[in-house]
Amino acid sequence: MSSMGLQSARTRPEDLPMKANLTRRRLLLGGLSMLALASAGCQSVPTGLPGEPQQQQPSVTEALPPANGEIIGAGAVRVAMLLPLSAPGSGGKIGIELRNAAQLAIEDLGADSLQIVVKDTAGEPAQALAMATEATAEGSSLVLGPVFAPEVIQAATVLRQAGKIAIAFSSDQTVAGGGVYLNSFLPQSVVDRTAAYAFSQGYKTFVAMVPNNAAGALAERQLQQTLGVLGGALLQVERYDPSDASVQTAASNIAAKAGEAQAIFIPDGGNSPSAVAAALRSNGVDLSGKKLLGTGLWSSAVLGDPTLTGAWFADTDQQKLGEFKARYAQKFGAEPSTNAVLSYDSVALAVGIVRLHGPVGFTPAVIEARSGFTGYGGVFRFGSDGSNQRAYTVYEVLPGGQRKVVSPSPTSFSGA
Secondary structure, three states, X not given: OOOOOOOOOOXXXXXXXXXXXXHHHHXXXXXXXXXXXXXXXXXXOOOOOOOOOOOOOOOOOOOOOOOOOEEEOOOOOEEEEEEOOOOOOHHHHHHHHHHHHHHHHHHXXXXXXXXXXXXXXXXXXXXXXXXXHHHHHOOOOEEEOOOXXXXXXXXXXXXXXXXXXXXXXXXXXXXXXXXXXXXXXXXXXXXXXXXXXXXHOOOOEEEEEXXXXXXHHHHHHHHHHHHHHHOOEEEEEEEEOOOHHHHHHHHHHHHHXXXXXXXXXXXXXXXXXXXXXXXXXXXXXXXXXOEEEEOHHHHHOOOOOHHHOOOEEEEOOHHHHHHHHHHXXXXXXOXXXXXXXXXXXXXXXXXXXXXXXXXXXXXXXXXXXXXXXXXXXXXXXEOXXXXXXXXXXXXXXXXXXXXXXXXXXXXXXXXX
């Protein structure tokens, strides 16, 4: 680590007890992914599930066989959850958080709404394959997980053969498709939201300083694609490694075009936004009148540098996310990472599908509803390629590193 402290933040892969009854009622009336249970006349929210609710749900005609793993809930429809519970380090931590969020969802929505069988993949592809095989043999109608891309690849081989759909939590879009859907925070959507909002506010010419890693390359490609569609111009891109010297070299190389550009895109976290801005200034770039842009990584970045005041970045709606995190912390004693909300929303979505369509409802036609779904993590929908599209909030950095909303998250998908 350099003296400047340049670092990349990892991509993130309040209801008190007295409000519990109100929260449960809100969930059942359509506040989360199971919005399909709400009145069909509510035009302000996406229903998510096509067609009218059935008067009688399809019943489970055969008793489910015994299952291996922890069982959460006592519903007649079984869903397997493949998580890296015993994986070392952060992998095991996120596995436990996803498991806890699933429990919270089942408690909110009713123990008889679903039966979740939690299976430990240990973060190992071979184990994920074995657990997926076991889940199909045990009559699971849907699989939630796995988390890591190599696990998803292996589990998908057996799930596709069995005709089962998986809603995985990987942020690697290359593993999606063929019955595998990703409920995750794909970085492409965040980049698109940031750039599109800046363009709508009159910023048409961009340069980008991106970290020299896979995430940086992904952000660069999406920025090029978004600006290409909108008619904007990406004048130059420079990549940097996590060292002062590399950042200075990149800033020197891009200085001339940065002087011409209206916006400077920095899709990195930690101290990187401030470090990049300082390097640009030291190379003669006048940042006054230019708009600095970031991504959700800025939520955990050091933003107190006055140079960053006025910058914009897109991220998940932090108010709604904060409500979930507070409820989680109230029950489990610690605030979870942002990814935990994906488990809650996925379980709520599964419950909504079962209540409308029974165990036969986990089909592409239902999962890919263009109206989408909504949850604590915001409005989202799945594409036919297994990727997802999400609604994000755009924030502006205030003095002292605080932030305010300048463009709220959309509450529905226009034209859906």
